Amino acid sequence: MNPSPREHSGVAITGLGLVTAAGADAAAAWATVMTGRSTATRDPELAGLAVDFSCRVPGFDAAALLGPAAAWRLDRFTQLAIVAARQAVTDAGLDPETWDGTRVGVIVGNSLGGTATWEQQHRRLLEDGPKSVSPLTIPMGMPNMVAGYVAIDVGARGPSMVTATACASGTTAIGLARDLLRGGACDIVLAGGTESALTPAAITGLQRMGGLSGRTDDPAAASRPFDAARDGFVAAEGAGMLVLERPEDARARGARPYAHVVGFGSSSDAYHATAPDPSGAGMERALRAALADAGIAPDAVDHVNAHGTSTPLNDVTESRVLRRVLGERPLVTSTKGVTGHPLAAAGAVEAGFAALALRHSVVPPTANLTRLDPEIDIDVVSGEARRAEMEIAVSTSLGFGGHNAALVLAAA
C-alpha cells in the first residue's frame, strides 16, 4: 500500500502515555474524560490559600513506579513524565534494549520546572540556613532536566530538549518532534509535556494574576469551559507523552497508529504578556498555518479539542477564531472541564485525547457546560459524548507570552 500524500507528510502516533488527574494511564484517563465529570477537589497542600483546590494525579506513588531513588532525586514534574514516557514506549511496542538510541529524540514541554523543589529549598534556606539546602536543588528544579531524565531512563541518545511556550509547550513539542522526524534527524521521538506546580507560591501567583477560578465552595463545578458562568481555570498536574514515528517506519514494524500528526502551526500575538489578543489574530494565524501545512481545507475539520481553559477571556476569543476559520461544523470539546488545566502538559494530553477521539469515533463531553455563553457560537459537545465518524481533528493551545500553536491530526 502506498502512503497517502497526507500520511507521507505527517508522522504516526504509535504510543500514548497519559498520567493525569483523570487517570494514571491512557485508558483510565480516556474513560474518565468520557464521563464528562470534573476531577477537581480540595487539595490539602493548598489549605488556607485563596484557591484551595486542584486536579492532582490520584495515588501517584513515585517510589513504587520508579524506585526509591527516583522518588527523592526527581521533582514530581519529572516523575510524571518518565512514567508517561514508559507507558508510551510500551504501548508502541518498542524495546529500549534493542532500539538504536542515537536515533531516538526526546522533546518535552514544561513551563514552571520543579516548583515544589524551589519552594521547599527556599523555605529550608530561610529557616535553617545554607547548609540545609540540598545539592540536588538545581538538577531537580531545572525545567530541561525532564528531557534529560527521560532520555536517561529510556536510553534516548538523539536530540533532547524542553520546549517552553507556557500552556502551548506540549503542542510545540509535538510540532518540533514532527520536524525532527521529517527532516531525518531522528527515527523515533518521544514528545509531550509535563507540569506539576500545585505548590503554594505557584498557585498563589496564578490566583493573584486572576487566572484561577475562585469557586472554592464547589470545586467540582469550577472548570466549566465555554459555560456562561465560568470564572477561571482549575490548575492541574499531569504528563502526556507520545511516541512519534514516520508512517513508513511504523508500518514496516507492524505498529498500529492511533492517528497521524499531519499539520502544525505556531504564531505569537505580540500583544500582551498574559492576555490573549482579543481579535484572535495570532491564534487564527497558527490555526490557518497548521491547516495549510496539512494541506487540509478548513471545512474538512471534524473535531476540535480546544484549549478551552474556562477563563472568561480565552474561551470567547478562541471560540470566535474557531467559528471564523472552521465554521460551525466541527464538534468541539474542552477536556479541561474534566482534567483541569495541566499548563505545559495540556497540549500533549489533549493531542492524545484528540487521537483517541479519532480512533474511537466519539467526542467526549465538556464537563460542567450547562449553559453555553451566548457570545459563543460553536458546536460544543456537552452532557453526553457524541459519536461521529471523523477523519480530521485539531488541537489548539495558547500560552502566556502570546504563544499560539495548533496541531492537525488525521485518522489512521
Add this chain to the structure above:
Amino acid sequence: MSAAQETLAGLLVTKLGVPAEKVVPTAAYKDLALDSLALIELTMLLNKELDISLGDDLLQGGTTIGETVELIDSQGVRA
C-alpha cells in the same frame, strides 16, 4: 549496633532507597550507586538526625559504611 550505625542504615534504606541487604560495613558508597550529590544529601541528613556537623566533602565514593560510622562516632555520638 551503635546509634550512628542504626541512623546511617535507616537513612540509606528509607531516604536514599538503598536495598537493605547492601547496607553492610564494608560497602563503599560508589558500590551503592550513590554519587557525589547523593553523598552531600546523606551528610545533610546525618547532620540533622544526629545533630553533628560532618563537612560536605567528607564522604566520598570510596568511603565505606563502616568508616562513616567511625567518623560519626569520632564526633561524639555513642550508642
